Structure formats: C-alpha cells, structure tokens
Amino acid sequence: MVEDGxxxxxxxxxxxxxxxDYYFQLGTTYKVSSPVIMAFRFQIFVTRSRVALVEGIQSNQPKIIGMFDSLGNRHD
Structure with missing residues (x-):
C-alpha cells in the first residue's frame, strides 16, 4: 500500500x-486511487484478460516484465 508517497x-x-467472487477489504481506509498490490488465487476466467508480471516490488522498484493473456501468450 502506498499513500502520499x-x-x-x-x-x-x-x-x-x-x-x-472475492472482494477484499483492508483494515484501514485510504484515499481513492491509492495503489495497492495484493494477490489471491491467481485465475483468469475471460479470454480478454491480461496478467502483468511485476518484479522489484520489495525493493521499491516495481517494473512490469511481461503481459500475458489467459492462454499464456505474451502480449507486450
């Protein structure tokens, strides 16, 4: 969670x-548009869905390293 930097x-x-259909709630209220990174049971149900692989989150240097569709095809 990042709020105001x-x-x-x-x-x-x-x-x-x-x-x-899981909808998560955080323990604290934040401003709308504050970025949150979390994941639970990765699944893709729709063929138009995309998954972004992100590295560097723990080092505070996030970078998207790949985009994939529901069949695992790369879409950069």
Missing part, C-alpha cells in the same frame, strides 16, 4: 467463503 503495510479482512 509513503509505503505502508496493512491487514486484509478475510473474504466471505460463500462466493468465488
């Missing part, structure tokens, strides 16, 4: 297990 770590409230 300050990197923060927050807790995630567990999703309901009643549905496969």
């Amino acid at each position: 300050v990197q923060k770590q927050d807790t995630v409230r567990p999703p309901s297990l009643d549905s496969i």
Whole structure:
C-alpha cells in the first residue's frame, strides 16, 4: 500500500467463503486511487484478460516484465 508517497503495510479482512467472487477489504481506509498490490488465487476466467508480471516490488522498484493473456501468450 502506498499513500502520499509513503509505503505502508496493512491487514486484509478475510473474504466471505460463500462466493468465488472475492472482494477484499483492508483494515484501514485510504484515499481513492491509492495503489495497492495484493494477490489471491491467481485465475483468469475471460479470454480478454491480461496478467502483468511485476518484479522489484520489495525493493521499491516495481517494473512490469511481461503481459500475458489467459492462454499464456505474451502480449507486450
């Protein structure tokens, strides 16, 4: 989580297990448009979906190293 240029770590409230459509909530309220990086059970259901592989997040130097479709084809 980054807000106003300050990197923060927050807790995630567990999703309901009643549905496969997961909507996560953070433990704190942030401004709309604050970037959040999180992942849970990577899946692609739609053929128009794209997945971005990002490296350097932990070193605060994020870089997209590849874009892929639902079949694993590279789309840069």
